[in-house]
Amino acid sequence: MITKRIIPCLDVKNGRVVKGVNFQGLSDVSSPVELGKYYSDCGADELVFYDITASAEGRTIFTDILKEVASTIFIPLTVGGGINTLEDFDRVLKCGADKVSVNSGAIRNPDLIPAAAKKYGDQCVVISADVKRVDGVYRVFAKGGRENTGMEAISWIKRCVENGAGEVVLNSIDTDGVKGGFDLEMLEAVSNAVNVPVIASGGAGCAEDFVTLFKTLPKVDAGLAASIFHFGEVKIADLKQLLRENDINVRL
Amino acid sequence: MIGIIDYGVGNLFSLKSSFQAIGAEVFVSGDPQELEKADRLILPGVGAFGDAATKLRETGLDTFVKKQAAAGKPLMGICLGMQLLFERGFEYGEHEGLGLLKGKVVPMEGVLPKELKIPHIGWNALQLQQPDCPIFQYIKPGDHVYFVHSFYASGCGESLAATAEYGAVLTAAVAKGNIFGCQFHPEKSGSVGLNILKGFCEV
Numbered sequence: 001m002i003t004k005r006i007i008p009c010l011d012v013k014n015g016r017v018v019k020g021v022n023f024q025g026l027s028d029v030s031s032p033v034e035l036g037k038y039y040s041d042c043g044a045d046e047l048v049f050y051d052i053t054a055s056a057e058g059r060t061i062f063t064d065i066l067k068e069v070a071s072t073i074f075i076p077l078t079v080g081g082g083i084n085t086l087e088d089f090d091r092v093l094k095c096g097a098d099k100v101s102v103n104s105g106a107i108r109n110p111d112l113i114p115a116a117a118k119k120y121g122d123q124c125v126v127i128s129a130d131v132k133r134v135d136g137v138y139r140v141f142a143k144g145g146r147e148n149t150g151m152e153a154i155s156w157i158k159r160c161v162e163n164g165a166g167e168v169v170l171n172s173i174d175t176d177g178v179k180g181g182f183d184l185e186m187l188e189a190v191s192n193a194v195n196v197p198v199i200a201s202g203g204a205g206c207a208e209d210f211v212t213l214f215k216t217l218p219k220v221d222a223g224l225a226a227s228i229f230h231f232g233e234v235k236i237a238d239l240k241q242l243l244r245e246n247d248i249n250v251r252l
Numbered sequence: 253m254i255g256i257i258d259y260g261v262g263n264l265f266s267l268k269s270s271f272q273a274i275g276a277e278v279f280v281s282g283d284p285q286e287l288e289k290a291d292r293l294i295l296p297g298v299g300a301f302g303d304a305a306t307k308l309r310e311t312g313l314d315t316f317v318k319k320q321a322a323a324g325k326p327l328m329g330i331c332l333g334m335q336l337l338f339e340r341g342f343e344y345g346e347h348e349g350l351g352l353l354k355g356k357v358v359p360m361e362g363v364l365p366k367e368l369k370i371p372h373i374g375w376n377a378l379q380l381q382q383p384d385c386p387i388f389q390y391i392k393p394g395d396h397v398y399f400v401h402s403f404y405a406s407g408c409g410e411s412l413a414a415t416a417e418y419g420a421v422l423t424a425a426v427a428k429g430n431i432f433g434c435q436f437h438p439e440k441s442g443s444v445g446l447n448i449l450k451g452f453c454e455v
Contacts, residue, residue: 001417002374003396040442045375071269076398076440096265098440121299123371123400166371195369221374251375251396 003251004214004243005045005222006236007078007199008229010035013052015061017230033068039229040073042236045251047073048101048169048224051081063095070096080128084109089116093124101126101169104142106160107149117164122196127165129157131186132173138186145173154193161194168194169224171201179205179228182213187220197221204228207239214248254453255290257317257333258282259307262298267330270439274450284316292453293320297332301341301357301403304332305349314350321352326430326455328387334426334433335405343403352431355408355423364419371402372418376436378425382413385427386455387434390447397424397434397441397448404435430455 011018016030029035036047049069051062059082070077079092080101089100100120106112106127117125130141131153138153157168170190172183182200191198200213204225213223228234240250254271256264258280271278281287295317297304308314321327329337341347341357349357360370375396380388399416405423413432414425426433432452438445 002372002376002399005374067265070266072273074266074270074273074439074445075442093263094265096263096269098266123373166373197369197373 001249002221003045003249004220005199006043006210006239006243006250007046007048007222007224008039008044008236009048009050009201009224009226010230011050011052011226012062012065012081014058015065018052032065033072035230036069036073039236040075043240043252044075044236045222046076046078048078048080049097051079053082059091063091066092066095066097078126080126084112086112086115086119089120089124093120099124099126099167101128102165103128103130104144107140107142107151110163113160113163113165117166122164122166125165126167126169127157127160128169128171129153129160130171130173133186138189141173145171145176154189157190158193161196165196167197167199169199169201172203175203176201178203181205181209182223184213184216187213187217191217191219199224201225204234207234207242210239211243211246211248214243215246253290254278254292254294255287256280256294256296257287257313259304259311259313261304261307261332262296264296267294267296267439270446270449271453274446274453276449276453282311282313284313287316288320290325292326292455293317293328295327295329295333295336297330297336299332301332301335301343301349302345302347304336305341305347308336308350318350318352321350321431324430326452327352327432328452329433330439331401331435331437334435335403337426337431337433338405338408341403353405353408353411353426353428353433355405355411357403358406359403360418360420360422361402368419371400372404372416372422373400374398375441376416376418376424378414378416380414382427385413385425385432387425387427387432387448387451388414389451389454391444391451395444397436397438397444399424399436401435405433
C-alpha cells in the first residue's frame with residue numbers, strides 16, 4: 001500500500017532558504033540544494049519549495065536553483081509561490097518540478113486550475129489553501145493569509161478539485177505557528193469532501209503530532225512542516241521510525 | 253551510452269539528470285540516426301496513451317524502437333513509456349501500442365475498491381516476481397518506489413517482473429529478454445530508483 005508521506009517545506013528568497021537552521025555536517029544551511037539533499041538523505045518523501053521572492057530577478061534566481069536541486073535530488077519536487085499563469089507552470093516544470101502548487105493565483109484567476117490540469121495533467125496541479133475560521137465558518141484567505149476572500153473554504157476546495165487539482169495542501173491559519181498539533185477538525189472536513197490526496201499543514205510541534213494526525217485521520221495522506229524540521233526539533237528519520245512503531249505505513 | 257528517446261512527450265530533465273548522477277553517459281534525442289549510436293535506449297512518457305502512441309508513429313520512432321528492440325538492444329520504458337511496450341491501451345478509446353510485450357493497458361477504475369484514490373500516487377513497495385532480473389540486482393524486495401498513474405498493464409504473463417499492492421495487484425515492472433519497463437518513476441524514487449537505473453546500465 002501507499003505510504004504516508006512526510007514533506008519538509010523550504011521557503012526560498014533570492015536563492016536562499018529563509019529560516020536559519022543548524023545541522024551538523026551541513027556547511028551551508030541556507031542553500032536549497034544542500035538542505036534539500038540533506039532532507040532527501042534523511043528520508044523525506046517529497047520536497048516543497050516555496051518561492052517567496054517578489055521580483056522578476058528573484059524568479060530567475062529561483063528557477064536556476066530549482067534546476068540545480070532537480071539535478072541532484074531524485075524525489076518528487078513541488079514548487080509554489082508566484083504561480084499565476086500557464087507560463088509560470090511551464091517555467092518551473094521545465095526546471096524539474098513534478099507538481100506545481102497554486103494559491104492566490106487560483107483565487108484571482110478561476111481558469112488557471114482547469115487550464116493547467118488540461119495541459120499538464122491533474123497529478124501536476126496542487127491547490128494550496130490557507131484557511132481560517134471566521135465566526136465559525138471556514139474562510140479562504142489570500143496573499144499569504146493576510147486577506148479574507150470571503151469564500152467558504154470547503155466548497156472552494158471542492159470546486160478546485162472538480163476543476164482538476166490533483167492534490168490539496170490544507171494550511172490552517174488557526175493552528176499555524178502554534179505548534180499544538182495539526183487542525184484535525186478542519187482536515188477531517190476537507191478529507192471528507194474530496195477524493196484526492198490531502199496534505200496537512202500548519203501546527204506540527206513534535207513527532208507525536210504526526211502520529212495523532214495519521215491515527216485520527218487515516219484519510220490524510222501526508223504531513224507537511226517547515227520550522228520543526230529546519231530547527232532540528234524533529235528529525236525525519238526518527239519521526240518515520242516512530243510512525244512505523246505506531247503501525248503507520250511509511251518508507252524507511 | 254544511454255539514449256533517451258524524445259518524441260515530444262513530457263519533461264526529460266530529471267531523467268537525464270538521474271543517469272548523470274550515476275555516472276552514465278546520456279543524451280536526449282528524437283533523431284533515429286543519433287539514437288542508433290546509443291547502446292541502451294530509454295522510452296519515457298507522461299500523458300495519455302493514444303496521444304503518445306500517435307506521436308511515436310508520426311515521428312517514425314515506433315519503427316525505429318521496434319527494430320532496435322528486435323536487434324537486441326536493451327530498452328527500458330518508463331511510466332507511459334512502459335505502457336507503450338504492450339499491444340493495446342484502453343485510455344480514451346482503444347489504441348495500438350508497440351506490441352513488444354504481450355498484454356494490454358487498462359484503467360484502475362472499477363478494479364480498485366471504491367475508497368482508494370485514483371491516480372495511484374505515492375511511494376509503494378515492490379514485490380519482485382523476477383528477483384533475478386538484472387534491473388533489480390542492486391535493490392531488495394519491499395523497497396519503495398514512486399508511482400503516478402491511473403492505468404496499468406494487465407495480462408503481462410511471463411514478462412511480469414514486479415508488482416505493487418494497491419487494493420489490487422498492479423504491474424510495477426516488466427522484463428523479457430532485452431526489454432524492460434517500469435510503471436513507477438525510477439528518476440523520482442531516490443536511491444532505490446537510481447539503483448534500478450544502474451542495474452539497467454549493466455544489462
